[in-house]
Amino acid sequence: MAGQHEKGYFTEADSAEVVTGRNANAKDERLRQIMDVVIRHLHEAVKEIEPTQEEWFKAIQFLTATGHMCDDWRQEFILLSDVLGVSMLVDAINNRKPSGATETTVLGPFHVADAPAMENGADICLDGKGEPLVIHGKVTSVDGTPIEGARLDVWQANDEGFYDVQQKGIQPDFNLRGIFLSQANGGYWFRGVKPKYYGIPNDGPIGAMLEKLGRHPYRPAHLHYIVGADGYEEITTHIFVPDDPYIDSDVVFGVKESLLAEFAKVDNPERAEKFGVANPFWEVEFDFTLAPK
Amino acid sequence: MAGQHEKGYFTEADSAEVVTGRNANAKDERLRQIMDVVIRHLHEAVKEIEPTQEEWFKAIQFLTATGHMCDDWRQEFILLSDVLGVSMLVDAINNRKPSGATETTVLGPFHVADAPAMENGADICLDGKGEPLVIHGKVTSVDGTPIEGARLDVWQANDEGFYDVQQKGIQPDFNLRGIFLSQANGGYWFRGVKPKYYGIPNDGPIGAMLEKLGRHPYRPAHLHYIVGADGYEEITTHIFVPDDPYIDSDVVFGVKESLLAEFAKVDNPERAEKFGVANPFWEVEFDFTLAPK
Numbered sequence: 001m002a003g004q005h006e007k008g009y010f011t012e013a014d015s016a017e018v019v020t021g022r023n024a025n026a027k028d029e030r031l032r033q034i035m036d037v038v039i040r041h042l043h044e045a046v047k048e049i050e051p052t053q054e055e056w057f058k059a060i061q062f063l064t065a066t067g068h069m070c071d072d073w074r075q076e077f078i079l080l081s082d083v084l085g086v087s088m089l090v091d092a093i094n095n096r097k098p099s100g101a102t103e104t105t106v107l108g109p110f111h112v113a114d115a116p117a118m119e120n121g122a123d124i125c126l127d128g129k130g131e132p133l134v135i136h137g138k139v140t141s142v143d144g145t146p147i148e149g150a151r152l153d154v155w156q157a158n159d160e161g162f163y164d165v166q167q168k169g170i171q172p173d174f175n176l177r178g179i180f181l182s183q184a185n186g187g188y189w190f191r192g193v194k195p196k197y198y199g200i201p202n203d204g205p206i207g208a209m210l211e212k213l214g215r216h217p218y219r220p221a222h223l224h225y226i227v228g229a230d231g232y233e234e235i236t237t238h239i240f241v242p243d244d245p246y247i248d249s250d251v252v253f254g255v256k257e258s259l260l261a262e263f264a265k266v267d268n269p270e271r272a273e274k275f276g277v278a279n280p281f282w283e284v285e286f287d288f289t290l291a292p293k
Numbered sequence: 294m295a296g297q298h299e300k301g302y303f304t305e306a307d308s309a310e311v312v313t314g315r316n317a318n319a320k321d322e323r324l325r326q327i328m329d330v331v332i333r334h335l336h337e338a339v340k341e342i343e344p345t346q347e348e349w350f351k352a353i354q355f356l357t358a359t360g361h362m363c364d365d366w367r368q369e370f371i372l373l374s375d376v377l378g379v380s381m382l383v384d385a386i387n388n389r390k391p392s393g394a395t396e397t398t399v400l401g402p403f404h405v406a407d408a409p410a411m412e413n414g415a416d417i418c419l420d421g422k423g424e425p426l427v428i429h430g431k432v433t434s435v436d437g438t439p440i441e442g443a444r445l446d447v448w449q450a451n452d453e454g455f456y457d458v459q460q461k462g463i464q465p466d467f468n469l470r471g472i473f474l475s476q477a478n479g480g481y482w483f484r485g486v487k488p489k490y491y492g493i494p495n496d497g498p499i500g501a502m503l504e505k506l507g508r509h510p511y512r513p514a515h516l517h518y519i520v521g522a523d524g525y526e527e528i529t530t531h532i533f534v535p536d537d538p539y540i541d542s543d544v545v546f547g548v549k550e551s552l553l554a555e556f557a558k559v560d561n562p563e564r565a566e567k568f569g570v571a572n573p574f575w576e577v578e579f580d581f582t583l584a585p586k
Contacts, residue, residue, distance in 0.1 A: 010385075010546040027507055028505045032506065034344070038377075042377060045330050045331055068360055081349070084331075084335060094346055212324050213324065214320055215316070255302055256303075
């Protein structure tokens with residue numbers, strides 16, 4: 001009964017080839033291709049790590065606990081993808097834009113689909129808390145042409161580092177969210193609050209992992225944007241506060257040089273009155289550039 | 294604000310280095326070592342796959358569903374590890390035995406810690422269902438010395454492919470389980486039933502994955518053993534029915550050439566009476582060899 005079986009059996013040396021060999025009749029060719037890569041790297045990693053049975057079981061328990069932490073309001077596997085840089089890598093691979101378009105970064109888990117449409121100049125801060133902020137700029141094509149009617153979907157955390165959906169009943173609904181359209185010259189402007197750094201949820205397995213790895217759970221202060229227009233590639237991005245203490249160590253690796261905005265502290269009563277904010281206030285100018293489809 | 298930040302930021306090209314660089318102050322050196330390997334292979338795999346955002350999200354959903362399937366009685370992540378050959382690879386790495394020791398294979402999820410101790414010759418089949426089987430052999434050291442008092446913890450599925458713990462209330466408690474001690478000459482023997490192939494649980498995400506990969510969910514017929522003795526390395530293994538239809542395609546890759554037993558169909562009333570089984574019956578001789586610690 002020997003020889004005939006030998007070829008198909010699993011050995012340490014040819015483990016990945018034996019496993020991928022089973023996928024020869026896959027019904028989904030793309031899945032086969034993906035799983036071949038996953039299996040090969042999984043086996044290479046196990047061979048380099050040489051885990052004990054106990055370490056293997058700890059990994060099983062970690063993945064299980066990560067799954068059990070997920071519900072409608074919490075996605076612990078996305079958090080894992082984020083803190084291991086996988087989310088940013090997938091973003092990078094899918095956004096190799098022509099030179100000149102604004103760079104992209106992670107969407108994050110706090111976008112909501114039905115934020116209110118607002119007029120330019122509106123204040124997205126509904127509870128008046130925090131230091132006032134005025135943001136203005138323009139949306140242009142990569143060739144410099146102003147884009148009228150570009151859609152800017154904007155959201156941010158409050159000055160304590162929480163999004164409205166994390167503090168239902170504490171913050172007003174749709175606090176610090178709004179959708180704006182650029183004007184004829186490509187210009188847009190709105191009022192908000194100066195954002196602050198905040199920690200990602202760290203009471204689950206990912207928080208425990210970061211702690212053991214000696215990593216902090218913080219994201220540097222930022223505002224989120226999704227900017228799009230007819231005939232152009234939509235971009236999902238942030239603008240960051242450059243002097244944030246965590247600007248060089250964003251836990252989800254979202255920072256890019258080109259997304260550092262200048263947050264100017266303005267003490268000028270006339271200018272404050274023009275924008276309709278209390279003096280002093282923060283002012284940011286940031287332009288977005290879109291690539292044609 | 295440029296240059297000083299540049300080095301730490303994430304780019305597609307140096308993604309893995311940036312992420313592993315954050316683990317420099319890990320509190321657990323072994324975890325740091327493991328995560329460095331995991332991060333490197335994860336990033337290499339993503340770069341080879343180039344997943345779309347939708348494919349990335351499907352992967353997140355798959356892992357989440359796998360976690361949600363796990364409870365006290367079902368371990369879907371172990372199933373994933375099994376069907377991707379990871380469990381067998383970890384087993385292989387941890388059991389590079391000196392030549393001559395019986396080879397090991399996966400434990401499987403159906404071992405119970407408190408099976409009853411039995412006398413040699415006992416019938417572990419408590420409900421009389423299935424074709425009778427007699428198994429005998431001896432336990433020796435790698436140098437051929439018989440080992441007296443070796444402990445053989447044996448368990449198997451019934452002839453419908455289910456373990457007692459999968460059919461609480463249908464099968465008697467502790468059906469087809471027993472712990473035997475080898476005799477002065479190293480010999481052991483017991484009675485059971487001829488095992489049959491069976492499918493791993495395939496009503497969850499892993500079953501759906503196997504289906505899309507064109508893979509069946511079956512394990513070839515086998516009996517489980519954990520064999521140990523004072524002063525020797527314990528082994529966790531199976532013996533397999535060699536002419537099983539799935540012997541060359543075990544869904545968890547557990548089969549090894551050396552673990553194929555000979556299942557002889559015996560039609561001999563005198564021999565049946567000697568063993569205390571109905572005629573005809575199945576007879577297996579299988580010896581175990583242990584390596585000194």
